[in-house]
Amino acid sequence: MTLHIGVDVGGTKVLAGEVDADGTVRRTARRSTPGRRVDAALVEQALTEAVAEVADGRRVDGVGLAAAGFVDAAGERVMFAPHLPWQGEDVRARLEDRWGARVALDNDANCAALAEATLGAGRGVPDFLLVTMGTGIGGAVVLDGRVRRGRNGMAGEFGHAQVVPDGRSCECGGAGCWEQYASGNALVRHARARVGLEPTLLEALCDGDPSALTGPMVTAAAEQGDPVALEAFASVGDWLGVGVANLVAALDPDLVVIGGGVSAAADLLLEPARRALGRSLVGAAHRAVPAIVPARFGPHAGIVGGALLVRGATA
Amino acid sequence: MTLHIGVDVGGTKVLAGEVDADGTVRRTARRSTPGRRVDAALVEQALTEAVAEVADGRRVDGVGLAAAGFVDAAGERVMFAPHLPWQGEDVRARLEDRWGARVALDNDANCAALAEATLGAGRGVPDFLLVTMGTGIGGAVVLDGRVRRGRNGMAGEFGHAQVVPDGRSCECGGAGCWEQYASGNALVRHARARVGLEPTLLEALCDGDPSALTGPMVTAAAEQGDPVALEAFASVGDWLGVGVANLVAALDPDLVVIGGGVSAAADLLLEPARRALGRSLVGAAHRAVPAIVPARFGPHAGIVGGALLVRGATA
Incomplete structure (x- = not known):
């Protein structure tokens, strides 16, 4: 039995998991991410603890890091990460030396794509x-x-x-970025702006404090038919579809897979997105419009993809 | 000596040309495009005449069609073209039968890309x-x-x-499309709106009739330093760079090549585009920002690419 561990290195948490070759996640371990303005050694210590907890004394064959940041084309360095202290550092080799196990590194979304392409919603789709x-x-x-x-x-x-x-200013320094209109943050912002103005289940869910609203609360309210929450999903889903239409016009792919935390809401999000894609995509009447489907690997996409990466998957 | 002919089938004209293997264009012939609301046979007659004029009695080995429209993935049919009467028709095989020469078909921009990739600004660039x-x-x-x-x-x-x-409504049925802000039409629209309001060389160039303004007039005025014409290029170039930034964020390419008629204005257009790309591209400080360069093949890109396509170039 070999032991391969995937680690999702996100802005708020580090999640490590033992992953079988078929994508099954066995044991996981979690640590908080120490933040951006700390010494990189603190983040690496958190990773080391999470990996050791999963290994539980066993020899580790490989660790795949799925990092929330820009990773260089060689898979060696995290060039820039808005929520991590790594800036151009040679993370892969350093952790390989430290752990005495093979380490692979890529961006978290690329790792998720590897998981979906190999074992998930994109399997067999070119x-x-x-x-x-x-x-x-x-x-x-x-x-x-x-x-x-x-x-x-x-x-x-x-x-x-x-x-x-x-448009709305963005953490990247730009303005009017797509993620300001179609993301978990956008969903919560949309809902928050209406609490107190219209009757909504959200008022009770956040104890009357709109700043306490979270994405899962909006999802829960929408699932109960709450009109304010449904309207928030309609807006975010519509923006999702408009942006997807722009990407489909450029690349004309077979399929669009939606992952990440917000995608847990599935059709609440994807139905308005499909409508917007059909309306916005150029030449929609003269082409096959790609399906928009949820990802298979939700919160575990990073660790599954990271583990596949270090197993040497070639996707 | 083999004879390969590329034909650019555009919305206003058909341009056929004999093209050597090294991309040299020898003789060309031109016909007007009969329009969209005519029988397809009229367009095919114009193509036949242009090809025959270039061949001038010689045996034709192959004809490559670069069509301004959506061509199916197999390169057989023009599915939809805003300015041509072809709608889902099996143009390639029909003209191959008619002409007794091998015929290849692709979208005009794809043909231009083939020319640039093989012999032009993108040669050797992955x-x-x-x-x-x-x-x-x-x-x-x-x-x-x-x-x-x-x-x-x-x-x-x-x-x-x-x-x-x-945003501005578009011929595609949508609104706010990029080409409404960054195209030859956008350039002329921008300049027209200012003729009569500010002193400008454009007034004389169009004999006081803004509706007679053309892209080449705006280019000529800008080259003489006319502020209204320069402002039109600054606006269109800025929008070009913003849209390029969106594409570069998605694909992270090595290079961006700008072709088409407006690109004849070169740095008048490309300098503001480069500034906008540097400003708009996410993580620009942490990455190599791709150069924006003019295409090598200007008005002949379609015929060169069409001829390369039928020569069996594999790019």
Whole structure:
């Protein structure tokens, strides 16, 4: 038995998991991410603890890191990460030395795409786009079954396409980025703005404090038919479909896979997105319009993809 | 000596040309395109005449058609073309039968990309985007030196990405499409709106009739330093760069090549585009930002690419 561990290195948490070759996740371990303005050693300590907890004394064959940041095309360095202290550092080799196990590194959305291409919603589909909706929007481009990384390893940064001139300002320094309109943050912002103005289940869910609203609360209210929550999903889903139409016009893929935390809401999000795609996509009447489907691997996409990466999957 | 002819089948004209293997264009012949609401036989007659004029009695080995429309992934049919009467018709085989010569068919921007990838600005560059600016915007995606055609053969329809919510209405039926802000039409529209309001060389060039303004007039005035014409290029170039940034965020290519009629203005257009790309591209400080360069093949891109296509180039 070999032991391969995938680690999702996100802005708020580190999640490590033992993953079988078929994608089954066995034991997991979790640590908080120490933040961006700390010494990189603290993040690496958190990773080391999470990996050790999963290994539980066993010899580790490989660790695949799925990092929320820009990873260079060689898979060696995290060039830039908005929520991590790594800036151009040679993370892969350093952790390989430290752990005495093979380490592979890629962007979290690329790892998720590898998981979906190999074992998930994109299995057997030559060309697909993965859009991950969480706090913001990440993404990946899979063509001929391979994740395209681009010159800098930065392909798939869909969330920072400008869709509104002089629109909402974005953490990236730009304005009007797609993720300001179609993300978990956008969903919560939309709902928050209406609490107190209209009757809504959200008022009780957040104890009357709109700043306490979360995405899961909006999902729960929408599932009970709450009109304010449904309207928030309709807006975010519509924006999702408009942005997907822009990407489909450029790449004409076979399929669009939606992952990330918000995608747990499934059809609440995907139905308005499908309608917007059908309406916005150029030449829709003269082409096969790709299906929009949920990802198979939800919160575990990063660890499954990271583990596949270090197992040497070639997708 | 073999004879290969490329034919650019555009909305206003048909241009046929004899093209050597090295991309040299020898003789050309031109016909007007009869329009969209005519019998397809009239367009095919115009093509036949142009090809015969170029052949001038010689045996033709192959004809490559670069069509301004959506061509199916198999390269057999023009599925839909806004300015041509072909709608789902099996143009390739029909003309092959009629002419007794091998015929190949692709979208005009894909043909231009083949020409640039094989012999032009993209030669030796694995991954590049071609954006063609004429009346509207066309485009092509070249990855690993190959033109990506997509599931329906419709990849590269960059011009119909929505960049302004509820923006200017577009011939495609949508609104706020990129080509409404960054194209030859947008350039002329921008300049027209100012003639009569400010002193400008354009007033004399169009004999005081803004509706008579053309793209080449705006280029000529800008080259003489006319502020209204320069402002039109600044606006269109800025929008070009913003849209290019969206595509670069998604695909992270090595290079961006700008072709089409408007690109004859070169730095008048490309300098503001480069500034906008540097400003708008996510993570620009942490990556290699691709150069934006003019295409090598200007008005002959379609015929050179068409001829290469029928010569069996594999790019």
